[in-house]
Amino acid sequence: MKPFFRSLSSSCSLYSCILFMLLICVLFLKVEINLDQTAQGILELRSLLHMSKASLGPSVLQDTKDNFTCSGKNDSLEGLPKGIPELHRNFLQYKHCRSFPRLLTPTACEDDLFLLLAIKSTAIQVDRRMALRGTWGKQGIIEGKQVKLVFLVGQSPDTVKGYSLQKLLEYENKQFGDILQWDFLDSFFNLTLKEVHFLRWFSQECQAAQFVLKGDDDVFVHTRNLLEFLKDYSPSNHLFVGDIISPAYPIRNPADKYYIPEEMYSNREYPPYAGGGGYLMSQVTVVGLDQVAQNTDLFPIDDVYVGMCLQKMNVKLVFHNGFKTFGYRQYITPFNACFYKDLMVVHKLSTTELWTMWSILRLISTHPAS
Ligand SMILES: *[C@@H]1O[C@H](CO)[C@@H](O)[C@H](O)[C@H]1NC(C)=O
Numbered sequence: 245m246k247p248f249f250r251s252l253s254s255s256c257s258l259y260s261c262i263l264f265m266l267l268i269c270v271l272f273l274k275v276e277i278n279l280d281q282t283a284q285g286i287l288e289l290r291s292l293l294h295m296s297k298a299s300l301g302p303s304v305l306q307d308t309k310d311n312f313t314c315s316g317k318n319d320s321l322e323g324l325p326k327g328i329p330e331l332h333r334n335f336l337q338y339k340h341c342r343s344f345p346r347l348l349t350p351t352a353c354e355d356d357l358f359l360l361l362a363i364k365s366t367a368i369q370v371d372r373r374m375a376l377r378g379t380w381g382k383q384g385i386i387e388g389k390q391v392k393l394v395f396l397v398g399q400s401p402d403t404v405k406g407y408s409l410q411k412l413l414e415y416e417n418k419q420f421g422d423i424l425q426w427d428f429l430d431s432f433f434n435l436t437l438k439e440v441h442f443l444r445w446f447s448q449e450c451q452a453a454q455f456v457l458k459g460d461d462d463v464f465v466h467t468r469n470l471l472e473f474l475k476d477y478s479p480s481n482h483l484f485v486g487d488i489i490s491p492a493y494p495i496r497n498p499a500d501k502y503y504i505p506e507e508m509y510s511n512r513e514y515p516p517y518a519g520g521g522g523y524l525m526s527q528v529t530v531v532g533l534d535q536v537a538q539n540t541d542l543f544p545i546d547d548v549y550v551g552m553c554l555q556k557m558n559v560k561l562v563f564h565n566g567f568k569t570f571g572y573r574q575y576i577t578p579f580n581a582c583f584y585k586d587l588m589v590v591h592k593l594s595t596t597e598l599w600t601m602w603s604i605l606r607l608i609s610t611h612p613a614s
Pocket residue numbers: 307308311
């Protein structure tokens with residue numbers, strides 16, 4: 245009996261040994277396959293990065309590019325006073341060029357889209373975009389409402405370790421489908437170009453959206469509070485809510501980032517406008533802005549430009565205390581649950597602060613204070 249059992253047990257261990265070997269093989273193969281797929285992905289990305297612009301095909305449509313020729317510099321402005329800075333001079337000479345081709349398009353807007361989050365970003369701010377996608381900017385159904393995120397981006401000549409940011413942005417859009425990009429330089433004085441291109445795109449391709457939050461990529465947005473607030477409003481009535489600045493005066497100090505010479509704007513006051521960190525609009529207001537903007541000369545400060553258009557439309561700008569877009573930094577108390585009660589937007593946060601606020605908000609909503 246004994247030897248029989250022994251042989252059985254040894255054959256058993258042999259059997260399990262074979263099984264074990266097989267398992268190792270399978271695991272090894274699996275690892276091999278995964279490594280292979282990763283390597284394939286890296287090769288694809290590398291070849292994409294090395295491709296010349298011309299070979300990128302559908303992202304740059306050569307035939308439509310011809311439809312956007314601009315008649316060049318406005319020579320009748322040669323005699324501008326000497327004191328006007330080069331930047332402002334350049335702006336004035338080219339401000340009639342206001343239509344540029346689109347380079348990247350996000351996924352289509354849903355027919356039942358309720359809230360569109362339209363966020364100004366630049367190619368280099370990948371970390372901010374990732375933070376938004378993972379926190380308050382999550383797309384999908386929230387509180388029963390469809391929410392969509394798009395990033396508004398211009399052209400950047402910058403590179404990272406020799407790779408063009410443009411190719412990385414194309415890859416990012418392949419992954420996330422949330423980038424709307426046009427072929428103009430992404431600069432401070434071109435932000436109004438971004439505004440008018442966004443308005444055009446909205447009217448032509450995303451008019452289903454009932455409301456729009458327009459903001460920067462360094463803001464925290466309390467998406468649920470926005471949705472709650474919007475319950476009382478209709479997309480077919482004008483609505484423009486934010487941190488309204490009024491009266492606001494043009495800055496006449498040439499050293500200031502927001503300097504505007506008299507030759508560019510001679511009125512003593514700006515029309516009321518909202519701090520650009522984030523403001524909320526209804527569908528009819530956005531479509532109206534697009535109509536009016538087409539007949540309004542560009543002005544370098546985009547928030548003021550929107551204010552100018554709203555004035556022409558006779559839309560009342562509504563102040564809301566929950567939009568904290570100016571100089572509120574010292575009052576931000578993310579660890580105090582009450583802070584989030586009526587909060588809509590907080591401007592100028594690092595990605596770490598953004599994650600912190602998001603985490604705290606989630607804690608509060610899963611363990612509501614009694
Ligand atoms: C470009 O212009 C041509 C000729 O004017 C026109 O047929 C075509 O539809 C235009 N394309 C776009 C995208 O506007």
